Amino acid sequence: MSTEHAATADHHHSLVHHQFNDAEQQKEAATLGMWAFLITEVLFFGGLIMAYTIFRAKYPLAWAAGSHELDYALGGVNTAVLIFSSFTMAMAVHFGQLGDRKKIVLFLILTLLFGGIFLGVKVVEYGQKFEHHLVPGSHFEYHGEFADTVNPNNVQLYFFMYFMMTGVHAVHMIVGALLLVVWLIPAANKGAYSADYYSPIEMFGLYWHFVDIVWIFLYPLLYLIGRHA
Numbered sequence: 001m002s003t004e005h006a007a008t009a010d011h012h013h014s015l016v017h018h019q020f021n022d023a024e025q026q027k028e029a030a031t032l033g034m035w036a037f038l039i040t041e042v043l044f045f046g047g048l049i050m051a052y053t054i055f056r057a058k059y060p061l062a063w064a065a066g067s068h069e070l071d072y073a074l075g076g077v078n079t080a081v082l083i084f085s086s087f088t089m090a091m092a093v094h095f096g097q098l099g100d101r102k103k104i105v106l107f108l109i110l111t112l113l114f115g116g117i118f119l120g121v122k123v124v125e126y127g128q129k130f131e132h133h134l135v136p137g138s139h140f141e142y143h144g145e146f147a148d149t150v151n152p153n154n155v156q157l158y159f160f161m162y163f164m165m166t167g168v169h170a171v172h173m174i175v176g177a178l179l180l181v182v183w184l185i186p187a188a189n190k191g192a193y194s195a196d197y198y199s200p201i202e203m204f205g206l207y208w209h210f211v212d213i214v215w216i217f218l219y220p221l222l223y224l225i226g227r228h229a
Contacts, residue, residue, distance in 0.1 A: 026199070027199050030199050030203055031199075031202075031203070034203045034206050034207070035206070037207075038206065038207070038210050041210060044168075045165075045168075045214055045217075048161075048164065048165050048168070049165075049217065049221065051161065052161050052165065052221060055157060055158070055161060056225075056226070059151075059154040059157065059158070060226065061146060061149065061150050061154075062146075062150050062151065062154030062155045062157065062158055063158050063225075063226050064146065064226040064227070065142070065144055065145075065146035065150045065155050065158070066155050066158030066159055066162065067158075067222065067223060067224070067225070067226050067227045068144060068145065068146070068227060069129075069132070069134055069142075069144055069159075070125075070162070070222060070223050071125060071128065072223045072224060072227065074121055074124065074125055075125075075219050075222070075223040076219070076223075077121060078118050078121050078122065078215070078219075079215065079216070079219050081114050081117050081118045081121070082114070082118055082211075082212045082215050082216075083212070084114050085110075085111050085114035085115055085118070085208070085212065086208070086209055086212045088107045088108075088110040088111045088114060089107070089108075089111045089204075089205050089208045089209065090205065090209075091103070091107040092104055092107035092108045092111060092201055092205065093198070093201055093202050093205045095107060096193050096198030096201040096202065097195060097198055098195060099193070099194040099195035099196075099198075101188065101189075101191050101193070104188045104193060104198075104201065105185060105188045105189050108180055108184055108185045108188055108201075109185060111180065111208065112177055112180045112181065112185065115173055115176060115177045115180070116177065118173060119170060119173055119174065119177070122166065122170055129159070129163075134159050135159065135163070136156050136157075136159050136160045136163065140152070140156045140159070142155045142156070162222055165218055165221075165222065166218060166222070169211065169214055169215060169218060172211045172214075173211060176204075176207060176208055176211060179204060180204075183200075184200065184201065184204055187200070188201070
């Protein structure tokens with residue numbers, strides 16, 4: 001065995017944690033663990049969407065009133081931003097498979113940038129809700145076009161669901177952004193990932209795509225359905 005080949009084999013072996021027999025088994029375990037985690041996330045968000053659907057069926061006019069108070073243009077911008085972030089994340093995984101360190105770092109940074117834009121737009125939206133007293137609580141007020149025909153308490157329930165669903169989603173985005181900043185991008189910049197070992201990028205990619213898909217459901221549910229009532 002040549003010195004170069006031995007060094008490559010030693011490096012490859014060093015990437016395998018002691019509890020696994022080989023790199024393939026380690027990757028399979030990581031993939032299984034991530035999918036198990038994502039299934040629990042599906043159940044969690046599924047419960048929120050089910051509650052939203054039940055209340056919407058019970059209070060259709062209040063849900064239409066609440067939807068009219070949301071800025072669907074900003075929501076549309078954020079939808080496009082997350083679609084682009086899914087593309088950049090997919091490219092990061094692709095270049096991870098190729099072991100191209102510079103492009104891994106580039107596309108992870110772009111993913112972080114798009115995530116930051118999304119959160120910035122969401123801050124603007126939340127600011128609008130505070131300004132118009134549409135945040136559930138003692139200061140909640142509704143003076144929209146349905147004010148004479150809808151129970152404001154039911155509209156407040158809509159905004160409770162809005163903040164719950166988008167807030168939990170935003171927390172997932174923040175967690176993803178922090179993981180990029182403190183872990184994935186620094187490690188990639190140091191050359192921790194190669195064609196032989198890119199599982200962390202791939203696993204994070206699954207998480208990021210899931211969070212993006214959740215928003216694809218939230219946008220029409222909250223911003224579009226019932227808007228023309």
